[in-house]
Amino acid sequence: MDPHLLRTFVSVARRASFSEAARDLGFPPSAVSRHIATLEADLRTPLLTRRPVAPTAAGARLLEHAGPLLHRLDAARADVERLAGAATARLTLGASPPAMTPRVAAALAEVRRAHPGVRTAVRLLGRDEIPAAMATGQLDLGLTDGLTAPGDPLPLPDLGPLSTLPIAEGALVVPLPLGHPLTRRLGLRLTDLAVPRWRWLDAPDAAVPLRHLRAAGATDGFRAALRYEGTDVRALLTLVAAGHGLTLLPHSATKGAPGIVAIPLISPRLVHRVELLHGTPLDDPAADFAELVAGMVAGLAAGKGTGTGGHRYE
Structure with missing residues (x-):
């Protein structure tokens, strides 16, 4: 399977457009169409529907394999270049x-x-x-x-x-706005928080992702009231202080943040690593x-x- 064809397939599938994939890859649209046709001929099955552009069942399965395969190829190239001294200072x-x-x-x-x-x-x-x-x-x-x-x-x-090298392990806390009913608690359990009454901020790049909380608590709870698509932890805490929802953060990230009270997570026994x-x-x-x-x-x-x-x- 030609990795160049596989990259073209991934780009078309993710963009849901032959023309947008062509712009991303710097190819003419006709070349993108040829790449997909060649890959489909090689695998002897249609991989994409055309109107609308979407993966077939076989294409969806190939897409699952394609990301890790292409990453490993890129990793191999980077590794060899490092050993060959191609890397800059x-x-x-x-x-x-x-x-x-x-x-x-x-x-x-x-x-x-x-x-x-x-x-x-x-x-x-x-x-x-x-x-x-x-x-x-x-x-x-x-x-x-x-x-x-x-x-x-x-x-x-x-x-x-x-x-990997471990750098730190520390306590996790739930930052709460001043006056929130839970600020009277000395500690919080995940089971206390996975209820419809408490709404959450879904901030996967700045806080503990909600999918990780659901896995840790073995529950489908932790309903998101607002999605935060950013990496600025202080901005996230500003939203918490204004009452938009709860989140879970390392204790060190909440120190000195105005308008919040940080309550420790006491169960289950988890840490921020x-x-x-x-x-x-x-x-x-x-x-x-x-x-x-x-x-x-x-x-x-x-x-x-x-x-x-x-x-x-x-």
């Missing part, structure tokens, strides 16, 4: 917003001082985008976060040889950054043990 760090902690910022400052000639960039991305951007060489290092049991690693898609994603081998300055962060984590773990409630490194 740069450090591009991708991070989900809750993963950008003061400790991470301090480590980045030290690396920049040690490597003044290296082009450094920080990109805030949705947590689901970071592993793919790492695998395809768009990022040198990635910081991602999520909901997990204490000590458990975050789940990662199979996108190539990526390694931050991990550093990196490839192998690591070149400078990415290796220096990983070493600095690892040293900070080791020092905190040795000095504090598990800390209050079993949360480490926070």
Whole structure:
């Protein structure tokens, strides 16, 4: 199966348009049509209906396979180019917003001082985008976060040889507007919150996604009142303070936020975990950054043990 044809198919299927896919890919529409026809002939089945443009049953199944396959091809190219020395002197760090902690910022400052000639960039991305951007060489290092049991690693898609380093585990809280009935509680359980009375903000890139809450609570609750499509945690907290809905955040992200009261999540026993994603081998300055962060984590773990409630490194 020709990967060039597969990329064309994915673009047409996702855009639901041959002409828009042609613009995205920089091909004439006739070339896009030829690519799809060639792929359908190779697989001996129609993959797309034409009016409207939509995947057939076979096309939908191919689309499920296509994303991981193309990511692995991009990852292989990026890996070989790194080993061949094709990479430029740069450090591009991708991070989900809750993963950008003061400790991470301090480590980045030290690396920049040690490597003044290296082009450094920080990109805030949705947590689901970071592993793919790492695998395809768009990022040198990635910081991602999520909901997990204490000590458990975050789940990662199979996108190539990526390694992880735990950076932090900390308490989760529900930020509430002043005067909210739940502010009288000392702690909250997920079962208390998965009821129609409490509406939620669906903020998958800035807070714990509602789908993760539903999985953790084994419930279809947590109804969204408003979808927040952004990465700015402070803007999200402004919506919470105005009464638009509830969300779940690491405690560190709510410190100093005006107009809210942060109530700890006490059941089930879950933590907010931050991990550093990196490839192998690591070149400078990415290796220096990983070493600095690892040293900070080791020092905190040795000095504090598990800390209050079993949360480490926070």
